[in-house]
Amino acid sequence: MSTTVTTTRGPVRGERRADGSHRFLGIPYAQPPVGDLRFAAPVPPEPWSEPLDATAYGPTAQRRPFSEVTTIPEPSIPGAGVLNLNVFTPATDPAAALPVLVWIHGGGYVAGSAASPWYDGAAFNRDGVILVSLGYRLGIEGFLHLEDAPDNRGVRDWIAALEWVRDNIAAFGGDPAKVTIAGQSAGGGAVQTLLSVPSARGLFRGALSVSGAIPRPDGPEIARAASRLLTSRTGLPATAAALRDLSDDQILDIQDLMAEPGPDRGELPPMLCLAPFADGELIPVPAQEALTTGEAGADVPLMLGFTEQEFAMIPAPGPEGPPLPVLLGGLGLDPARTEALTEAYAEGGPELLFGQALTDSMFRAPNLAVADARAARERPTWLYEFTWRSPVLGLSFHCLDLPFAFDLLDAEGVADVAGEAPPRELADALHRAWVAFVTHQDPGADWPRYTVKDRATKIWDTEPRVALDSLSRVRALWLD
Numbered sequence: 001m002s003t004t005v006t007t008t009r010g011p012v013r014g015e016r017r018a019d020g021s022h023r024f025l026g027i028p029y030a031q032p033p034v035g036d037l038r039f040a041a042p043v044p045p046e047p048w049s050e051p052l053d054a055t056a057y058g059p060t061a062q063r064r065p066f067s068e069v070t071t072i073p074e075p076s077i078p079g080a081g082v083l084n085l086n087v088f089t090p091a092t093d094p095a096a097a098l099p100v101l102v103w104i105h106g107g108g109y110v111a112g113s114a115a116s117p118w119y120d121g122a123a124f125n126r127d128g129v130i131l132v133s134l135g136y137r138l139g140i141e142g143f144l145h146l147e148d149a150p151d152n153r154g155v156r157d158w159i160a161a162l163e164w165v166r167d168n169i170a171a172f173g174g175d176p177a178k179v180t181i182a183g184q185s186a187g188g189g190a191v192q193t194l195l196s197v198p199s200a201r202g203l204f205r206g207a208l209s210v211s212g213a214i215p216r217p218d219g220p221e222i223a224r225a226a227s228r229l230l231t232s233r234t235g236l237p238a239t240a241a242a243l244r245d246l247s248d249d250q251i252l253d254i255q256d257l258m259a260e261p262g263p264d265r266g267e268l269p270p271m272l273c274l275a276p277f278a279d280g281e282l283i284p285v286p287a288q289e290a291l292t293t294g295e296a297g298a299d300v301p302l303m304l305g306f307t308e309q310e311f312a313m314i315p316a317p318g319p320e321g322p323p324l325p326v327l328l329g330g331l332g333l334d335p336a337r338t339e340a341l342t343e344a345y346a347e348g349g350p351e352l353l354f355g356q357a358l359t360d361s362m363f364r365a366p367n368l369a370v371a372d373a374r375a376a377r378e379r380p381t382w383l384y385e386f387t388w389r390s391p392v393l394g395l396s397f398h399c400l401d402l403p404f405a406f407d408l409l410d411a412e413g414v415a416d417v418a419g420e421a422p423p424r425e426l427a428d429a430l431h432r433a434w435v436a437f438v439t440h441q442d443p444g445a446d447w448p449r450y451t452v453k454d455r456a457t458k459i460w461d462t463e464p465r466v467a468l469d470s471l472s473r474v475r476a477l478w479l480d
Contacts, residue, residue, distance in 0.1 A: 002055070005092050007168045010048035014087075015055045021125040024087040024172070026058025029164035030157065032080035033137060039149035039240035042083055042160040057115035058084035061138045063248045066111035071399040073413040074105075074113040085134040085161055086114060088121025089172045096173035099180070099439045102165055102204070103133040104158060106185030106399075108213070109275040110139040110255065118414075123407035127435045130174045134161040139255045140243070143274045144230065145223035149240040151279035155197065158190055162203040180206035180438045184402060186275070188212030188304070189287075192370070193276045195297030196290035197283055206441050207297065208434070209304040210405070211363050211398060215272040216332070218286045223277040225268050232264055233257050270330075271362075288366060292373035301441040304371060305384030305458070306363040308396040309348075309356060316354030327354060331361035337477055344473055365478035368471050372479075375452045382443055383450040384458040385470065388426060391419040401460065407431035429464050 001016040005024065014024035030042035037043060059079025066074070091098065103119055105112040114133040121131030134157075136142060142154030150156065166176045181204045183190045188209040194200045195207055215222070227238035234254055236242045243251065255274070278286045290296035316327060325338045333341060345356045367383075374381040386401040403414045404427040414422070433443040448456040448466065455469040 003092060004051050005171050007171060009045050011051040012054040013051040017122070019122065019126065021088065021090045021122065022092055022172075023089075023121070024054040025056055026081075026084045027052070027054050027087065028058070028081055028084050029134070029161045030083035033083060033141065033153075034080045035244075038244050039141065039146055039153065041150045041153065041156045044160075057086065058082070058135070060113045060115055061135055061141070062107065062111050062113050064111070064252055066107050071397075071413075071417055072106075072116050072118050072402065074107070074111070075115045076113065077115055082135050082137065083157055083160070085132055085164065086121075087169075087172050088125055088131040088133075089174065090125040090128060090130070091173035092171070093173050094170045097170075097175040097178070098128055098130050098173050099178040100130045100132060100165065100169055100174040100176075101208075101434075101438045102162065102179060102181050103131060104136070104181065104183030104187035104190040105133065106183065106187045106211075106213070107138070109143055109154065109186045109189075109272065112138070112186065117412045118402055118406060118408060120406070120408060120411070123431060124435065124438075127431075129435055129438050130169065130172060132161075132165055132169070134158070136161070139274050140230075140251050143276065144238065145220070145227045145277070145279075146238055146240050146243070147227075150282075151223070152276055152282050155190075155193060155276050155282060158194060159197070159200055159203070162194075162200065166203055177205065179204040180208060180441075182208035182210065182434075183212075184210035185213050185398065189214045189276070192291060192304075193283065193287045195300060195302070196285070196287040196294075199282065205300065206437065207300050207302045208437060209302065209367070210401065211306045211310060212304060212367055213272060213362060214288050214366055215269065215275040215277065216288060216366065217269075218275065218277045218288070220277060220279060222268065222273065223279070225266055226258070226273045229258055229265060229268060229273075230254065288370070291370045298377070298379055301380040301382075301437070302370075302374065303382040303384070303437050303443060304367050305386065306359075306367055307386045307398060307401055308359075309352070309389075310359040310363045310398040312348065312352045312355040312359055312395055313393060313397060314355040314358055315351065324354075328357055331357055332365075333357065333361070333478065341477055344477065360474055360478055364471065364474045368474055369479055371450050372452075372455075372475070375450050375455070378451075380441070381450045382437070382447055382458070383455075384447075384460060386430075386460040388423070388461045390417060390422075392417055401430070403427070404430045404460075405434050423462050426460065426462060426464070430460055433458075
């Protein structure tokens with residue numbers, strides 16, 4: 001059964017689902033970024049008068065998946081109008097004034113898809129929350145510094161989508177004053193970035209960062225180094241004029257070329273060199289700096305955390321690679337602490353050591369630093385660690401927590417990563433905490449705030465519990 005809602009640009013026709021909820025898919029929040037708009041800031045869509053069909057997912061910026069096999073099913077849908085979003089709502093009565101969760105997908109800022117079945121909003125609708133998932137420009141088109149184009153175009157896309165939510169969500173039964181932003185991996189990094197963007201203030205009241213990936217360092221020098229790398233490896237100037245007429249495949253081939261190792265990479269990090277960066281304007285200072293030493297997000301409740309072994313399955317380079325102290329130093333570990341790290345993670349075996357160090361350096365330590373800094377300033381913060389280990393790999397790896405948080409254990413691909421019988425009770429508890437946070441800006445009485453005194457951390461396992469300063473080992477190795 002169809003249902004129609006009128007937005008500020010025109011009517012959209014979605015579908016009523018068997019459970020009584022509604023979904024509207026592929027609604028444009030900006031014009032297709034093609035031609036002169038390919039590397040421009042997002043532009044509002046032209047108005048329309050006839051109902052727009054919103055019963056199928058719209059085009060995705062992802063043209064190729066992150067890898068041949070990804071943990072999350074991530075469809076690539078062709079088409080130019082990639083700046084679109086999806087609304088899952090239990091009601092279309094403006095008087096409902098329901099809380100809203102805006103979801104930003106991950107994928108290392110170069111891949112990912114808002115059309116994933118893991119991001120369906122059915123369970124949130126069941127519990128009185130509207131879910132909005134959005135697409136945004138990726139890789140070179142979203143984040144490469146170009147001399148003749150605005151920086152951080154992907155970030156500008158997030159802001160444009162949030163402005164659409166502010167202006168339109170009431171028509172779908174939502175309250176624009178009750179918006180919480182959330183995302184995982186690159187999407188979790190997006191959440192932390194938006195906390196540090198002055199022009200995003202007022203577009204959301206709460207933030208939920210899941211395994212947030214923040215580039216370190218993320219200043220303009222890294223962005224310019226990425227631009228120089230493009231030129232040195234392709235001969236093309238890093239300008240919109242030089243890239244605008246290239247095909248999607250040509251852009252992606254250049255992107256793959258830029259990701260290859262080599263001495264000409266200089267100070268560029270091995271990952272996340274196409275990502276949000278402090279451009280001095282839209283993003284005044286690096287997000288990590290803004291969140292740990294500045295006033296960014298001071299009045300915004302923040303829930304953040306990670307899985308225990310995000311990238312533990314990634315092996316170290318073979319015998320021909322650098323020695324372990326050099327590898328760990330490249331991740332930011334004081335060489336004098338190599339032995340301490342080796343001892344700390346001895347129970348995992350040597351094959352997991354490098355991957356666990358990568359997990360610490362990319363996720364656990366940076367997010368712990370944010371939690372500690374906010375606690376020192378008495379800002380509302382809740383920290384968690386997801387430790388349930390999948391029987392498939394025996395680890396609590398990257399993305400494993402998402403089907404539990406979305407309460408979608410029966411979704412496509414979940415059994416492949418979580419086994420045939422993942423604990424339903426864990427999904428119930430984790431999803432309930434998310435709903436409570438989005439609804440009340442507090443995950444519930446059984447999850448106390450993270451403070452300097454107690455450093456209470458929610459441990460999500462078969463039997464969820466609260467632990468006090470359970471990440472002291474991470475702090476001692478990477479932060480102290």
